[in-house]
Amino acid sequence: xxxxxxxxxxxxxxxxxxxxxxxxxxxxxxxxxxxxxxxxxxxxxxxxxxxxxxxxxxxxxxxxxxxxxxxxxxxxxxxxxxxxxxxxxxxxxxxxxxxxxxxxxxxxxxxxxxxxxxxxxxxxxxxxxxxxxxxxxxxxxxxxxxxxxxxxxxxxxxxxxxxxxxxxxxxxxxxxxxxxxxxxxxxxxxxxxxxxxxxxxxxxxxxxxxxxxxxxxxxxxxxxxxxxxxxxxxxxxxxxx
Numbered sequence: 340x341x342x343x344x345x346x347x348x349x350x351x352x353x354x355x356x357x358x359x360x361x362x363x364x365x366x367x368x369x370x371x372x373x374x375x376x377x378x379x380x381x382x383x384x385x386x387x388x389x390x391x392x393x394x395x396x397x398x399x400x401x402x403x404x405x406x407x408x409x410x411x412x413x414x415x416x417x418x419x420x421x422x423x424x425x426x427x428x429x430x431x432x433x434x435x436x437x438x439x440x441x442x443x444x445x446x447x448x449x450x451x452x453x454x455x456x457x458x459x460x461x462x463x464x465x466x467x468x469x470x471x472x473x474x475x476x477x478x479x480x481x482x483x484x485x486x487x488x489x490x491x492x493x494x495x496x497x498x499x500x501x502x503x504x505x506x507x508x509x510x511x512x513x514x515x516x517x518x519x520x521x522x523x524x525x526x527x528x529x530x531x532x533x534x535x536x537x538x539x540x541x542x543x544x545x546x547x548x549x550x551x552x553x554x555x556x557x558x559x560x561x562x563x564x565x566x567x568x569x570x571x572x573x574x575x576x577x578x579x580x
Contacts, residue, residue: 376561377466377512382502383458384495390452392416395460396423396490396524398443399469400477404551405446407538408468408558410570414454417574419447420537421529423490430528438482445490447527457496459565461489461503465519467557472515478550487517490524497521535573 399405402420409418422430425441435442448460465471469487470478477485491497500521508517529535538547559566 377462377507378510379462380458380499380503381506382499383456384452384499386454386456387452392449393452393457394492395448395450395457395496396445396492396527397448397460397464397468398423398445398486398488398490399464399471400444400485400487401480401550402444402446402530402534403537403547404554405444405468406536406573407547407551407570408463408554409446409448409460410536410539410572411555411558411567412450412455412460412463412565413567414451414565415448415460415571416451417449417571419527419529419573420534421445421447421527423524423527424488424522427526427528432531432534435484436482438484440484442528443484443486443488444530445488445527447529455565458499458503461500463558463562463565464489465503465507465517467554467561471517471519472513474518487519489519489521490527491521492524497523539570539572 397405406418406420409415421444422435422440422442423445424443425435429435429440430442434440435444450457450460471487473487475481475483475486477487489496489500491500504517504519504521507513538544538551541547542552
């Protein structure tokens, strides 16, 4: 079942206020990215009309916030919260939360390459969705399950991801080293239903207000051409691969 949700003007204003307050105190994720819009990737795929959906899998801390951000990106057709990096038998929240499964909380993003490129998704990933300089943690969450990783599905994705990390490193956008791993995708396992669209269903939760709502506001502010007001919402479908 498709569930719809739209940020009200008051909620977005509140999110902007929180983002400004936390940014002023140096508490928003992203090191230099909290104040600087990242450059576009020099190496990227061209927009391809009629190519069909493509898939990107990314890890960057709690999947609630990652899902919220990418559901507001134009050209994204679906975002699923899940687990990547470990075995199918341990792909559940209780076991992943121990940090001993090899899994990372992740999102599987399907997107229309005629509207948004893989490189543009990475620009959002590094620019607002998480802090790529934090090792095995993200904000208040600690453990290997919160590590920064790009799980590639094609050789082109691997080249684009590695080239963009090199570009950001050379241009010194971040004051600390980027610790994001670039690894081939061997399996993605959807998370439990209550995690899907958690932020949209619980917009007043303190964790969401402090850690995730500001990222959506930052997406609108820093990447207006990529932002859309109405998010694409979770639809259950077979996505284990």
